[in-house]
Amino acid sequence: MPGSARERLIGMEQYNSRSFHLITEEAIEAVEAEAVAAERARLRALVEGVLLGPTSPRKWYCKTCLQYDKHYPDCLAAAVLAALEGPAARPDHPKDGYAYAGCFCADCQALRLAYTPGLKRQVTAEGEPDAR
Amino acid sequence: MPGSARERLEHTYSTIDDEAAPIAAWQFAAQLDAIEAEAITAERARLREVVEGLPRSVTTIYWAKGTSLAGATTEYPMLELSAVLAALEEPDAR
Numbered sequence: 001m002p003g004s005a006r007e008r009l010i011g012m013e014q015y016n017s018r019s020f021h022l023i024t025e026e027a028i029e030a031v032e033a034e035a036v037a038a039e040r041a042r043l044r045a046l047v048e049g050v051l052l053g054p055t056s057p058r059k060w061y062c063k064t065c066l067q068y069d070k071h072y073p074d075c076l077a078a079a080v081l082a083a084l085e086g087p088a089a090r091p092d093h094p095k096d097g098y099a100y101a102g103c104f105c106a107d108c109q110a111l112r113l114a115y116t117p118g119l120k121r122q123v124t125a126e127g128e129p130d131a132r
Numbered sequence: 133m134p135g136s137a138r139e140r141l142e143h144t145y146s147t148i149d150d151e152a153a154p155i156a157a158w159q160f161a162a163q164l165d166a167i168e169a170e171a172i173t174a175e176r177a178r179l180r181e182v183v184e185g186l187p188r189s190v191t192t193i194y195w196a197k198g199t200s201l202a203g204a205t206t207e208y209p210m211l212e213l214s215a216v217l218a219a220l221e222e223p224d225a226r
Binding site for chain 1 (some may be wrong): 136137138141144145160163164166167168169171172175176179187219220221222
């Protein structure tokens, strides 16, 4: 039977006159809404946990002036988009290489390097690191 | 009745007598699994579209092995974390 799983279930229930009134579209919508809310919470925890874990740049201080860098909490677009692909596509932690994001401290302008979790070094055929 | 919407719906289905139920309870649960999976896939696609539309900045990544920088650098597009987390909030909370 073609259509989405929801359409198929509604179709099946409506075909049966004795039970269709019990399985309403509203009840199925509620199931969908709960699944979506749970998925959004999972993704949020993933983004917060993988991209802002214990080694999070957000919690780092400038080693030169010890000022908390309030401007840094950005995250890699590629890592976030990978998280949105699905559980199997979540970004790996680096294994053979480590990535550091360079930025200047807003207070003393010293260059600081922040470990960037969730980014694994990948080398292209040309030998250059690849953002994918 | 307490419990999640899914639990309530499964309970409702279990009250239908076997003759009236078009499919078995496990098949009904499998249908709900498929419905949830489709809803999640659609939501992930929607969120991906939102995130792809967020403004990006560029940050230089310094590649290192162990404690020494290898010297190779790459520029990566970055997203503002607060914007990403806002996109992952409940739609009504935005």
